[in-house]
Every structure is written in C-alpha cells, then in structure tokens.
Amino acid sequence: xxxIKPRGKVPKKASVDEIIEIKTLIRHPMHSGRMKDKNxxxxxxxxxxxxxxxxxxxxxxNMDLEPSISTNPYIAFPFxxxxxxxxxxxxxxxxGEKYSMKRKMSVS
Amino acid sequence: MKLYKMKKVSRxxxxxxxxxxxxxxxxxxxxxxxxxxxxxxxKEITNGSGAKESDLFLDLPEIAENGNxxxxxxxxxxxxxxxxxxxxxxxxxxxxxxxxxxxxxFTPAMGSxxxxxxxxxxxxxxxxxxxxxxxxxxxxxxxxxxxxIGGCGG
Numbered sequence: 001x002x003x004i005k006p007r008g009k010v011p012k013k014a015s016v017d018e019i020i021e022i023k024t025l026i027r028h029p030m031h032s033g034r035m036k037d038k039n040x041x042x043x044x045x046x047x048x049x050x051x052x053x054x055x056x057x058x059x060x061x062n063m064d065l066e067p068s069i070s071t072n073p074y075i076a077f078p079f080x081x082x083x084x085x086x087x088x089x090x091x092x093x094x095x096g097e098k099y100s101m102k103r104k105m106s107v108s
Numbered sequence: 109m110k111l112y113k114m115k116k117v118s119r120x121x122x123x124x125x126x127x128x129x130x131x132x133x134x135x136x137x138x139x140x141x142x143x144x145x146x147x148x149x150x151k152e153i154t155n156g157s158g159a160k161e162s163d164l165f166l167d168l169p170e171i172a173e174n175g176n177x178x179x180x181x182x183x184x185x186x187x188x189x190x191x192x193x194x195x196x197x198x199x200x201x202x203x204x205x206x207x208x209x210x211x212x213x214f215t216p217a218m219g220s221x222x223x224x225x226x227x228x229x230x231x232x233x234x235x236x237x238x239x240x241x242x243x244x245x246x247x248x249x250x251x252x253x254x255x256x257i258g259g260c261g262g
Contacts, residue, residue, distance in 0.1 A: 032206065033230070036146075061218060063225075064211040068204050070177045070226040079208045079217025080188075 008089055010103040014081035022053075023076045026091050026099060032067035048073055050092040056085040058071050081107045124179075146202040146236060150248065159238055160247035166237045168251045172229060175255040180195060181224035184239050184247075193219040196240040203233025229255050 024046065026048060033045025053061040061077055081084040084106040091099045150159060165183040172178045186194045194218045199209040209227050221239075229235070236250045 005215075017219075035213050055217065058217070060215050063223075064215045066208045066210060067205060068206065068209040068228050070228050074224070074226050075226040076181075076222040076224055080217060082217075100203060 001014070004093075004099055005098045005101045006089060006092060006099050006101040008101055008103055010087055012091075012105060014105060014107050017105055019078050020081055020105075022079055022087070023074070024051075024089060024101075025072060025074045027072050028085060028091075028093075030065075030067070030069060030071045030073060034067070048091045049094055050090075052063055052090045052092070053074060053077075053105065054088040054090075056083075057088070071081060083107055116260065120146045128169055131139065143234075146207045146234075149200055149207045150236070150238060153240065154246045155235040157246070159248035162247040162249060163239050164237055164239060164247055164249040166235070166249050166251050168235055168253050170252075171256065173229045173256045175228050175229040175257060178229050178253065178255075179226050180235065182223065182237050183220075183222040185222045187243070188197070188216050188221060189218055191242075192218050193242050194239050194253060195242050197221070197223070198236075198240075199226070199227065200239040201229060201233055202236070203231045204229065209235075231255050 005025045005058065006024065006025055007094060008022065008085050010022050013021050015018050028048050029046070030047045030048065031043045033042065037039060037043050047067055047069070050100050051063040051065065051073075060079065063075060085104075087103045089101045089103070093099070167181045169178065180199065182197065184194050184197065186192065188194070191236045194214050197212040197214065200207045201209050210225060212223055213223055232252070234250045235250050236248060239247045241247070
C-alpha cells in the first residue's frame with residue numbers, strides 16, 4: 001500500500017552527550033480486528049506490530065505494538081548523541097511488509 | 109414519495125455511517141480486559157515477584173475526550189549506564205479488550221528513559237506503567253483516565 005509512509009524528525013546536528021528527541025510517525029490504519037466496515041463485516045486485524053531503531057547498525061530501541069495503539073502510530077523517544085552516524089528505522093506490518101527510513105545525524 | 113422514502117432510510121443510514129466511517133475501533137461492550145487480567149499479566153512479567161509501587165512519571169490526560177487518540181508519555185529516573193538501566197517498559201490498560209498496549213525495550217545508548225505515543229482507550233479505566241530494571245527489580249504506577257467518547261461512541 002503506497003499510502004503507508006513513514007516520517008521522522010531527527011536533529012541534523014547535535015553536540016556530544018546531548019540527549020536529543022526523535023519523533024516518528026507512520027501513516028497506517030492499525031486495524032484492531034474489532035472495527036466493522038460499512039457492510040457490517042469485521043475488518044481483519046492488521047497492525048504495525050514492531051518498531052525497531054538502529055544507530056550505525058546497532059539496535060538501540062524497539063517497541064512492540066498492540067491493537068490498542070492508535071491509528072497512524074506516533075512514537076517519540078530520546079537518544080544520547082555520541083558520534084555521527086545514521087539511524088535506521090523499521091516498522092513491521094502484520095502482513096510481513098517492512099517500511100524503513102534512514103536519517104543522518106552529525107555530532108560535533 | 110420517492111423522496112420521503114429516501115429520507116426515511118437516510119436517517120438510519122446516517123447513524124450507521126457515522127459508526128462505520130468514524131476511525132473509532134469498535135470495542136464490543138463486555139469484552140474488556142479486567143483488572144484481574146492486568147494483575148495476571150504483571151505477575152507473568154515479574155515472574156510472580158510483583159512490582160513495587162513507585163513514583164514513575166506517567167503523563168496522561170485526566171479526561172480524554174476522544175478515546176481513539178490518547179497521548180501517553182512517561183519518564184523514568186535512571187542513569188541509563190551499562191550497569192544501571194531500565195530494560196523494558198510496559199503499558200497495560202485494564203478496560204480495553206486486551207491488557208497489553210505496548211512494550212518498549214530500552215538500551216543504555218538512549219541516555220534517558222522516556223517515550224511518548226498515542227493509545228486507544230475504550231472507556232474510563234486505569235493505565236498502568238511497569239518498568240523492568242536490568243538488576244531484576246520492577247516498579248509500577250498507574251493513572252486513571254476518564255474517557256468521554258470511547259471506542260463505540262461512549
């Protein structure tokens with residue numbers, strides 16, 4: 001589905017030992033498996049069930065998502081800047097699809 | 109006559125469509141996670157040892173007008189060093205169909221233990237925050253949220 005788009009906000013520059021905040025959002029319906037469509041049929045469960053963040057290929061944060069997470073999941077978390085590098089964000093869908101995003105940060 | 113008929117149907121349809129098109133998730137009444145399910149889940153996570161009630165910072169609105177988008181953020185005081193850090197944080201809700209809401213896995217690289225997300229709440233209930241430290245200790249806190257419009261239109 002092309003409508004699923006990850007977005008993220010990472011500061012481009014940070015100073016050493018600064019704790020930055022990373023904000024992410026992905027457009028996703030997060031069907032809980034309890035909602036009905038207009039014909040009264042239950043829409044099958046389909047959610048983002050995992051969110052993983054790597055910095056320079058090392059996992060730094062992950063989150064397990066359940067159907068109780070809202071549509072278009074928004075996730076914000078901290079990170080301590082130590083060196084320049086690249087963040088790899090990955091969202092995993094119930095149907096096995098993966099959505100990814102990269103963001104660079106330079107630390108001085 | 110035709111117009112009259114259409115009108116008659118459209119009112120029923122309108123109610124139906126509001127329900128169907130709203131982004132709300134339909135939580136059927138009477139299928140919520142009870143307080144017991146949450147306490148069972150806490151026991152499971154803590155291996156039966158239970159968690160200490162403590163003063164973790166859990167930020168939730170007192171009254172949520174829309175149960176579909178309830179902002180939740182938390183902050184746990186921890187040095188986040190390799191020796192002393194928060195490993196996992198769980199969010200549990202005792203009025204939703206399932207007790208689990210989210211599980212966060214932290215690493216010392218994050219420098220601080222906090223996060224923000226948005227959750228669904230089907231009705232007025234307690235939201236629990238359970239923190240698991242790397243030394244095997246657990247801490248817990250809860251916050252009550254009044255939900256005006258829940259999953260199924262209140």
